[in-house]
Amino acid sequence: xxxxxxxxxxxxxxxxxxxxxLAAALAGFEYEIIFVDDGSTDGxxxxxxAIPDKRLRIIELRKNYGQSLALMxxxxxxxxxxxATLDGDLQxxxxxxxxxxxxxxxxxxDMVAGIRANRKDGFFxxxxxxxxANWIIRTTAGVKMKDYGCALKVFRSEVAKDxxxxxxxxxxxxxxxxxxxxxxxxxxxKHHPRRFGKSKYGLGRTFKVMSDLLLMLFFKSYLxxxxxxxxxxxxxMFLLGTAINxxxxxxxxxxxxxxxxxxxxLGLMLFIGGIQLITVGIVVEIQMRTYFESQQKRPYKIRKVxxxxxxxx
Numbered sequence: 558x559x560x561x562x563x564x565x566x567x568x569x570x571x572x573x574x575x576x577x578x579l580a581a582a583l584a585g586f587e588y589e590i591i592f593v594d595d596g597s598t599d600g601x602x603x604x605x606x607a608i609p610d611k612r613l614r615i616i617e618l619r620k621n622y623g624q625s626l627a628l629m630x631x632x633x634x635x636x637x638x639x640x641a642t643l644d645g646d647l648q649x650x651x652x653x654x655x656x657x658x659x660x661x662x663x664x665x666x667d668m669v670a671g672i673r674a675n676r677k678d679g680f681f682x683x684x685x686x687x688x689x690a691n692w693i694i695r696t697t698a699g700v701k702m703k704d705y706g707c708a709l710k711v712f713r714s715e716v717a718k719d720x721x722x723x724x725x726x727x728x729x730x731x732x733x734x735x736x737x738x739x740x741x742x743x744x745x746x747k748h749h750p751r752r753f754g755k756s757k758y759g760l761g762r763t764f765k766v767m768s769d770l771l772l773m774l775f776f777k778s779y780l781x782x783x784x785x786x787x788x789x790x791x792x793x794m795f796l797l798g799t800a801i802n803x804x805x806x807x808x809x810x811x812x813x814x815x816x817x818x819x820x821x822x823l824g825l826m827l828f829i830g831g832i833q834l835i836t837v838g839i840v841v842e843i844q845m846r847t848y849f850e851s852q853q854k855r856p857y858k859i860r861k862v863x864x865x866x867x868x869x870x
Contacts, residue, residue, distance in 0.1 A: 558587045558588065558589070558636065558637040558638055558639075559583070559586055559587065559588040559589075559637045559638075559639050559640075559641060559654075559658060560588070560589050560591060560635035560636060560637030560639070560640045560641070560714075561579060561583075561588060561589070561590045561591065561640075561641045561642075561643070561651075561654070562591045562593065562628060562631035562632055562635055562640060562641070562642050563575065563590070563591070563592050563593065563631070563642070563643055563644070563645045564593045564595055564624050564627035564628050564631065564642075564644075564645065565592055565593065565594055565595065565597065565601055565605075565645035566594075566595040566596065566597050566601070566621060566624075566627075566645075567597045567598060567599045567601060567755075568597070568601055568645040568646060568753075569597070569599045569600040569601045569603075569604050570604075570752075570753035571645055571646055571647050571752075571753050572592065572601060572604050572605050572608070572645060573604055573607070573608055574647060575645060575647055575651070576590065576608045576610055576613060578647075578650075578651045578652070579651045580610065580612075581651075581652075582651035582652045582654055582655065583651070583654065583655070586655070588612060588637070589612050589613075589614060589635075589636065589637065590610065590612055590613045590614070591613075591614050591615075591616060591631045591634060591635060592605050592613065592614070592615050592616070592631075592645070593615075593616045593618065593627040593628070593630050593631040594615060594616065594617045594618060595618050595621050595622060595623070595624070595626075595627040596618055596619070596620040596621030596622065597621075602615070602617060614634070616630050616631060616634060618630065623724075623725055624725070624727045625722040625723065625724060625725050625726050625727040626722065626723070628642060628722055628727055629720075629722040629723075632717045632718055632720070632722075633718065635714065635717070635718075637714060638713070638714055639658055639661065639662075639711055639712065639713060639714060640711070640712045640713075640714055640717040641654050641657070641658070641709075641710070641711045641712075642708055642709070642710050642712075643708050643709045643710075644708040644709075646751050646753075647749060647751070647752055647753070648748055648749050648750070648751055649671070649707075649708060649709040649746070649747075649748070649749075650709075650746065650747040650748070650749060652747070653671065653709060653746040653747060654709075654711065656744070657669045657671070657709070657710075657711040657744060657746070658711055660711075660742065660744060661711050661712075661713070664742060665740070666740050666741065666742045667712065667713050667716045667734065667739035667740045667741065668710060668711070668712045668713070668716060668731070668734050668739050668740075668741045668742075669710065669711045669741075669742055669743070669744060670702060670704070670707060670709075670710050670730075670731055670741060670742070670743045670744075671704065671707040671708075671709035671710060671743070671744065671745075671746035672703045672704040672707060672743050672744065672745045672746065673704055673706075673707050673746065673748040674745040674746065674747065674748065675748060676748050690705070690706070690728075691703070691704065691705050691706070693767075693770065694729070694732070694770060694773075697770060697774060698729070698732045698735075698770070698773055698774065698777060699735075699777065700731050700732050700735045700741075702731050702741075702743060703743060704743070705728060705729070705730075705731055706728065707746065708727075709746050710730065712734070712739075713739075716734055716737060716739045719737050720733045720734065720737070721733065724769065724772075725769060726769060726772075726773075728769065729769060729770075729773050732773050732776075732777070733773075733776075736776055736777060736780075780845070781845065782842075783838060783841040783842055783845055784838040784839065784841070784842045786838070787834045787835070787837045787838030787841060788834070788835055788838040788839075790834055791830075791831045791832070791833070791834030791835035791836075791837075791838060792831065792835065793831070794827045794828075794830050794831030794834060795827070795828060795831025795832060795835065796831070797824075797827045797831075798823075798824050798825065798826070798827030798828030798829070798830070798831055799828060801820060801821075801823060801824030801827065801828075802821075802824045802825070802828060805818070805820065805821055805824060
């Protein structure tokens with residue numbers, strides 16, 4: 558069974574058309590459609606309720622939480638073995654979903670991500686920022702993808718439900734899936750210009766992408782060993798501060814006036830800052846252990862256990 562999850566915010570004119578496109582594209586499939594209304598202020602919810610499709614479910618959020626949490630809500634309620642996500646603005650084409658699903662099944666892929674071929678967006682406000690963001694994520698996160706921003710993706714359910722789409726991390730779904738050990742492939746998909754409504758994206762999201770990228774880099778390298786990040790930097794600062802203060806202490810014993818010297822202030826700042834970072838590292842390490850152990854989680858993922866040990870009495 559396939560679950561199609563669509564997060565919508567003020568897409569009143571698009572949802573009925575999208576529902577019809579999905580019904581045509583998925584004819585013959587066992588599927589469900591989950592629309593998540595992310596606090597729309599227009600007639601989106603009423604338009605969704607007017608769609609006469611028994612396969613359709615509507616999740617109405619109390620307010621606008623953002624695309625990441627809306628997708629999380631839809632994925633949490635999905636019942637399919639595979640989950641497809643796409644935008645609700647008609648720019649993604651539902652007719653690509655069957656081929657993506659076939660690729661996932663035939664190649665045993667955990668995620669099939671779309672690459673928007675002949676992207677129909679503005680060059681300066683959409684394409685250039687997207688290309689820059691793709692390049693930064695590709696070179697820093699270590700996940701080689703051509704198009705991180707395409708919302709059209711097909712996942713295995715167990716991978717999608719483990720993504721942890723907090724904040725605004727939907728832009729980093731391939732990175733999150735990679736951290737879960739998912740096998741990822743890509744394929745070109747169709748892309749259409751927006752016909753109705755206004756885009757929810759702009760240049761302002763660039764700064765959010767950069768801050769979220771720092772979080773992704775922490776997840777990738779230090780989530781399971783935060784002490785190695787904070788502790789290493791803290792020890793270096795502590796040792797430098799100690800060396801500077803010892804040097805100044807010797808000067809003081811030799812009769813030199815050290816009060817008010819910038820080096821004294823630097824030594825004290827490094828010494829105190831080093832202690833603080835080491836302390837933060839210890840606290841974060843304890844929190845990480847509490848996170849895993851309180852939920853009976855493990856900091857590793859097993860894809861499959863081959864064979865079964867034979868126990869003889």
